Amino acid sequence: MTSSPTSPVAVLDSVFGYDSFRGDQAEIIDHVVSGGDAVVLMPTGGGKSLCYQVPSLVRPGTGVVVSPLIALMQDQVDALAALGVRAAFLNSTLDSRTSAAVEADLLAGRLDLLYLAPERLVQERTLRLLDRARLALFAIDEAHCVSQWGHDFRTDYLGLSVLHERFPTVPRIALTATATRATHEELTSRLRMEGARHFVASFDRPNIRYRIVEKQQPRAQLLQFLRTEHPGDAGIVYCLSRRSVDQTAEALRAAGIDALAYHAGLTEQERAERQARFLREDGVVMVATIAFGMGIDKPDVRFVAHLDLPKSVEGYYQETGRAGRDGLPATAWMAYGLSDVVQLRRMIDQSEGSEAHKRSQRSHLDAMLALCETLGCRRQQILRYFGQDSPPCGNCDTCLEPPAGWDATVPVQKLLSAIIRLDRERGQRFGAGQIVDVLRGKDNPRSAQADHAALSVWGIGADLDEQAWRAVIRQVLARDLIAAVGDYGTLVVTEKAGPVLRGEERIELRKPSGTGAGARSRARGSGERTAAAALSGAEAELFERLRAWRARQAKEQGVP
Ligand code: ADP
Ligand code: MG
Numbered sequence: 001m002t003s004s005p006t007s008p009v010a011v012l013d014s015v016f017g018y019d020s021f022r023g024d025q026a027e028i029i030d031h032v033v034s035g036g037d038a039v040v041l042m043p044t045g046g047g048k049s050l051c052y053q054v055p056s057l058v059r060p061g062t063g064v065v066v067s068p069l070i071a072l073m074q075d076q077v078d079a080l081a082a083l084g085v086r087a088a089f090l091n092s093t094l095d096s097r098t099s100a101a102v103e104a105d106l107l108a109g110r111l112d113l114l115y116l117a118p119e120r121l122v123q124e125r126t127l128r129l130l131d132r133a134r135l136a137l138f139a140i141d142e143a144h145c146v147s148q149w150g151h152d153f154r155t156d157y158l159g160l161s162v163l164h165e166r167f168p169t170v171p172r173i174a175l176t177a178t179a180t181r182a183t184h185e186e187l188t189s190r191l192r193m194e195g196a197r198h199f200v201a202s203f204d205r206p207n208i209r210y211r212i213v214e215k216q217q218p219r220a221q222l223l224q225f226l227r228t229e230h231p232g233d234a235g236i237v238y239c240l241s242r243r244s245v246d247q248t249a250e251a252l253r254a255a256g257i258d259a260l261a262y263h264a265g266l267t268e269q270e271r272a273e274r275q276a277r278f279l280r281e282d283g284v285v286m287v288a289t290i291a292f293g294m295g296i297d298k299p300d301v302r303f304v305a306h307l308d309l310p311k312s313v314e315g316y317y318q319e320t321g322r323a324g325r326d327g328l329p330a331t332a333w334m335a336y337g338l339s340d341v342v343q344l345r346r347m348i349d350q351s352e353g354s355e356a357h358k359r360s361q362r363s364h365l366d367a368m369l370a371l372c373e374t375l376g377c378r379r380q381q382i383l384r385y386f387g388q389d390s391p392p393c394g395n396c397d398t399c400l401e402p403p404a405g406w407d408a409t410v411p412v413q414k415l416l417s418a419i420i421r422l423d424r425e426r427g428q429r430f431g432a433g434q435i436v437d438v439l440r441g442k443d444n445p446r447s448a449q450a451d452h453a454a455l456s457v458w459g460i461g462a463d464l465d466e467q468a469w470r471a472v473i474r475q476v477l478a479r480d481l482i483a484a485v486g487d488y489g490t491l492v493v494t495e496k497a498g499p500v501l502r503g504e505e506r507i508e509l510r511k512p513s514g515t516g517a518g519a520r521s522r523a524r525g526s527g528e529r530t531a532a533a534a535l536s537g538a539e540a541e542l543f544e545r546l547r548a549w550r551a552r553q554a555k556e557q558g559v560p
């Protein structure tokens with residue numbers, strides 16, 4: 001490749017083999033080629049890379065790309081080399097001799113693109129090296145990493161503001177697929193890009209069908225979903241923990257599905273091999289933690305499934321955005337339940353970090369919960385979150401099968417007063433499972449009488465079944481009327497509950513859908529063992545403690 005001036009379209013064709021630009025690419029590239037700064041918000045798969053690769057080839061000098069993905073730099077450089085582009089990277093994985101060779105190439109003008117890890121770039125030594133090189137541009141990929149309130153913060157990104165002062169004449173282009181107004185504003189100011197032109201692409205991915213089902217038996221539901229809707233398709237299944245990843249992959253393999261596990265507990269080589277199989281072969285299902293996926297470019301991922309709730313809408317949108325990059329129909333499927341809400345709230349409460357940071361994490365989670373519980377169009381809600389207005393889409397579960405709402409004011413009042421009275425009358429706080437049992441008046445027969453007599457709220461909610469109560473608690477948790485606190489996620493009432501208790505506020509909730517494999521097959525109301533099995537670990541533990549407590553009470557009061 002020579003660095004003589006050529007047009008972007010010529011480069012697109014001769015180097016990349018594409019015949020036309022997509023969306024805003026042409027405009028963005030023209031702007032950067034002529035020396036302007038740009039902030040680019042474009043969904044995953046939108047084609048952000050070309051926005052800095054083409055200008056790097058068109059402008060004289062080397063394009064310096066900052067990327068947080070050390071693990072993928074090699075892949076990107078290899079892919080470019082295969083196209084005849086002179087690309088290299090500098091990061092902590094290189095030995096000093098290789099680094100020195102790359103630096104010599106840079107200074108001699110033999111590089112079209114140089115990928116750098118942010119911590120490397122901000123070192124004074126690197127900055128001095130760049131001072132002596134001819135630079136085409138700086139590209140800051142995954143620029144949302146500079147946002148402290150975002151979902152992917154990297155300390156090293158903060159140092160990138162220095163580029164503005166050190167290299168005022170080199171154009172900068174910041175790119176991200178995260179586009180909430182807050183992240184957008186924060187990255188613009190932190191990178192000192194107030195003077196840049198902003199390109200905000202539509203975040204709609206119309207070919208993705210969003211579906212969120214109530215979590216009953218997540219693995220059975222997943223299997224049912226895969227068998228009925230995506231047999232033989234490639235896809236990604238996200239789980240929160242490594243253990244859950246391993247177990248889910250195992251369960252899918254046992255059911256004859258070509259599933260691989262992927263998480264940070266594997267060796268680098270295992271991960272590379274599995275990733276390569278997923279990319280190369282047809283119909284592989286990757287079961288993974290969120291460690292998998294950033295920068296993965298596989299066009300025919302037909303579904304992304306979540307067995308656990310993502311921590312934010314940004315995270316959910318990015319992860320689901322890995323489906324259907326080829327524009328053909330794809331599904332984003334998620335199983336979501338009460339235990340997710342309890343668990344994630346608890347993780348935030350118990351995390352280290354400042355109160356302000358926790359507040360921000362809570363508000364991210366609340367937006368995610370609101371998406372799960374919405375009675376309206378899911379896509380509309382996602383796009384609104386990214387600052388985009390749109391009509392109902394007709395291609396999400398709530399559009400296709402509008403969920404029924406119901407006036408849950410009275411049940412919610414019962415729930416709130418049960419929590420308050422149990423605390424007052426017993427000095428005891430319970431987790432969700434126990435509150436449901438109290439509301440439904442379900443008890444261990446041996447200790448029953450002692451409790452029945454004592455608890456004024458016993459059985460006041462016998463008109464709703466267990467699943468309905470769990471849905472009520474989940475949604476009320478999502479709306480912050482109650483909170484789950486402490487190691488065991490015991491429920492307490494928040495100040496927001498006041499108006500509801502006083503009858504000043506009506507509560508409309510989503511009717512439990514009852515769809516999904518688990519709902520029909522599960523034997524409901526068949527005794528304590530079934531109920532306990534459906535509870536999360538922490539809840540089950542509390543359940544046991546409650547039983548022991550009841551037994552003790554019964555003994556003390558002389559009930560046989
Ligand atoms: P992003 O970084 O925005 O997630 P990529 O830059 O990785 O997206 O591009 C996603 C895919 O789209 C890649 O396979 C890329 O080659 C392809 N692509 C991008 N722009 C074009 C284009 N103008 N024509 C054809 N394919 C394109
Ligand atoms: Mg990218």
Ligand code: ZN
Binds near residue numbers: 377380393395399
């Ligand atoms: Zn919709």
